[in-house]
Amino acid sequence: MEIFGRQPVLSRNSKSYIKLGWVRSVRDAEPLDTEESIRRYVRCQIFCLLGSTLFTDKSTAYAHAKYLPLLRDFERIHTYSWGSACLAHLYRALCRASRYDTKEMDGPLNLLFVWAWERMPCISPVPRHILPPAEIPVAMRWSHAERSTAWLEKTVVTFRVDIDYMQEVTIYGFNEC
Template sequence: MLAALVERWRPETHTFVLPIGEVTVTLEDVAHIFGLPIDREPVSGWTDSSSEFVQSQGIAIFGRKPSVSHNAKSYIKLGWVRCIRDAEPLDTEESIKRYIRCQIFYLLGSTLLTDKSTAYAHAKYLPLLRVFDRIHTYSWGSVCLTHLYRTLCRASRYDTKEMDVPLNLLFVWA
């Protein structure tokens, strides 16, 4: 099913061309499927992929230096995040916040903004998790839809051998 959808994806219009006409995943679809906000602040900002940035953001978010990919220093291992999350004692307000940040980052990398490996998440989202009271103010649904469109455009190219499309969203939508 996924391959059939990708074959029918048109990057020029961000639509699937099907026998019944053109259809697409909309912001409202993302909001209904994932329950994510779509009309809040944009998910944007300056991205620094240096190891110092990743390490400092990791300490601020997770309370320790993150385990990063050896190939791309700006990607944090999701298995490591899961271990940090599961080891949180949940006995103080700060440890509860750290647990929630870990869970959100894990969901970003494993479900909403996946890549081919599904084992890493990009560190560029860490600054958005730093101020705990602002996490809910971002339009996470918009960035999820943007990621879906970008990955479908990449997957629809003739020279693409692998797909890294966010499968959960596409399967539920289809």
């Protein structure tokens, strides 16, 4: 109630998950005419970002309620180490995915893909010369670029050879051999 201004719609299976569709509808219904309504709007947006991009799980429709206390103190949100937490969540997901009996993987895979495509062009679905200019946000470059189907012809062996014989990896603007 404190975060959204109304009682959230919870998952039928687990009372710890909040329906992201409901959060989006609350966000879109905010009038944005008072300071508090703007804060509710931003809290909804951040909660959707946490549940659908940064700390994702196999459910695409729900986000865990454990993130709600992080949104209470608006003045401290910017001091949290979101990047470290997201990276730890990704490492945990990669660890779980490496088990022999795992059939699916969760976690912030979109962020992992963008990171890999930026630093290892040989595995990217879009050739570098086709990408839009670097002035726009990195992930947006990949989401709006025209896809190539050339990578569909590659096999695991081809990808391994491409990665093994890569000339350089670009990390934060620096080239490392």
